[in-house]
Amino acid sequence: MSDEETPQAPGIAAAWAQPEESEDKPRRRGRGVGPDPMEMLRNWTPKTRLGRMVQSGQIITIDAAFATGLPIREVEIIDALIPGLEDDVINVNMIQRMTDSGRRVRFNVMACVGNRDGYVGLSICKGKEVASTIRKAIENAKLNIIQVQRGNGSWESGQGAGTSVPFKVTGRAGSTRITLLPAPTGKGLVIGDTGRQVLTLAGVTDVWSRSKGQTRTTINFAKATFNALKQLNAHRVSGDQAGRLNIVKGRVPE
8 A cells, every 4th residue: 555545643644744854944933842743753653552553544533542542651642643732831830948958949830732622631740940841741731631522501502513611510629619601602711811721722712610719729720620621521411412502522523
C-alpha cells in the first residue's frame, strides 16, 4: 500500500507536510518554553502500544483512542490526534521556604489546554524554574485531556449544536463548589474569570453558574470547573434525551 493510501493522524500528516525549519530561519513565535510539536512528531519514536497504533495509522481520531481504553502516556499522541491545541497558564505561584542551607524558591504552575471544540485538559505542576514548570504543566494537561459533553439544556435554546451544558452539574475542589447551569444561546459565560478560561478552551460558550466556598482561590476554582465538566460524562443519557437536548460529545460534526 502506498503512503497516499495509508491513513494518518491529522497532526502527523501536518508535521510531514510542513517544511523543516533551518538553523538560520527565525524561531517560531510563542511562549518559547519547549520544542515545536511538529518537530517532535517528525522525530517521534513511540514507546507505548497506543503510540504505535497512532503512528501506524490504526487510530486517527481522539475518540478512537479513548475507545481503546488504553492510557495516554505520550504527549505526541495528543499532538497527533488533536493538532493546534491552545494553552493558557491560569496561575503561577512562587513558594519560598527557609531551610538550613538558605531560602529555597519553587514555582507552582496551573495550565489548561483545549481546542475550543469539545476537548480540554487541566494540570498543576511544581518546579524550580518557571519556564520548565510551565512546559511540564502544559504537557501534563494534554495527558489529562477529556471529552466535553455539550448540549442545549435551557428551555430558551433553539435547535442546533449544543453551546451550553445539557443539564445542571456540580464540581468540587477543596471548599469550592461550582454549579454549571444550562443557558440559552447568546447568553455568554456567566462565571468568574478563572472558570471562563477553562470553559472557553472547552468550547462551552453559554452557561449560568453558582458558586460556594472560598471562590477566591484560583486553583480550586479552576479545578472545580474542570471537575464539573468531567461529571457531565458520568451521567447516562438515553438516545431520546440526547436528541432532544442536542447533546454533542467532543467535536461538533461539520
